[in-house]
Amino acid sequence: MPGIMNDYVKNGSVQIVYRDWAFLGPESVQSAEAARCAGDQGKFWEYHDYLYNHQNGENKGSFSDPNLKSFAKTLGLETIAFNQCLDSGKYAQAVADSKTEGIAAGVTGTPKGFILVKGKIVATIDGAESYGTVKPKIDNALK
DSSP states (O other), X not given: OHHHIIIIITTTXXXXXXXXXXXXXXXXXXXXXXXXXXXXXXXXXXHHXXXXXXXXXXXXXXXXXXXXXXXXXXXXXXXXXXXXXXXXXXXXXXXXXXXXXXXXXXXXXXXXXXXXXXXXXEEEEESSOOHHHHHHHHHHHHO
């Protein structure tokens, strides 16, 4: 991601659009909603990365509501607004819709990326591919 950000996003030649793929059960769904709530305060990626770096197994309590709220505090988010957002289910439908759209697009796992030109898929990123593998795909799409 850092290479893509530095080489393409910063100069405006590539736009990254993130979609949720909450498929590991209730904690996966709730953590996706929490990241969107952090996004309300401009900290989506910071929260997303914090979650990624603090995984501890699937649905074992690591991403329980109290922990998700604690993460927000750790990251300096305005906790009252964050907690209200998470408790309200504000993003529940958006997270569900994102998964439905992913299924329709053929997503079966994560990470999964699509490189589009004028709305058409020209290449995919399947799994944790290296920057050296992804860069030529982007370069070809930009030709």
